[in-house]
Amino acid sequence: MIRSDAKANGLGLGGFLKSCLVPDSFNAVVWIRIYQAFERWGVPTFIPYRYLYHIHGLEYARNVRVGAGLRIPHPRGLLFTKNMRIGSRCSIYGNVRFTRSYDEVPVVGNDVLIGDSVIFTGKAKVGDNTIVGAGSVVTRAFHGNAIIAGNPARVIRKKDP
DSSP: OHHHHHHHTTOOHHHHHHHHHSOOHHHHHHHHHHHHHHHHHTOOOHHHHHHHHHHHOOBOOTTOEEOSSOBOSOOTTOBOOTTOEEOSSOEEOTTOEEOOBTTBOOEEOSSOEEOTTOEEOTTOEEOSSOEEOTTOEEOSEEOSSEEEETTTTEEEEEOOO
16 A cells, blocks of 8 residues: 555655655655554554654544545645545645544545645545545535535536546
8 A cells, every 4th residue: 555655646765765764745644554554453553643643733533544545745734533434546635624523424535636725524425536626615425526616515517537
């Protein structure tokens, strides 16, 4: 999965090694993968949680599932809520909030680009191949192949699949 993440972020071996030492945007993705591995192995997750929170300003909750090819150009201010799902090959910009509503959590499909300062509420679901405009508030489900934006979010244009 890390290989897919490195490819999505345009990193070779040198960039990957640099990112392990310097807290850049790909370093946040590496620590998300470490957090997920700790969860799978039953190891307490306080070290990766604290690293993500204090170094990157990113809050990552338990049981979040993120597909391969994650890209987070600006990790500061991201909030992931417990039990949410994000598909493969997604780009998430800074200050994005995924919030829960009782037992409902946001779901993001594959090949989705999420602009800066977007808020997802619990019922928000975004289908595959979608672009979510900066500053949007997503409160309901949207099918794939669309560009959505606004407060509340609405379909601006359909995309060819």
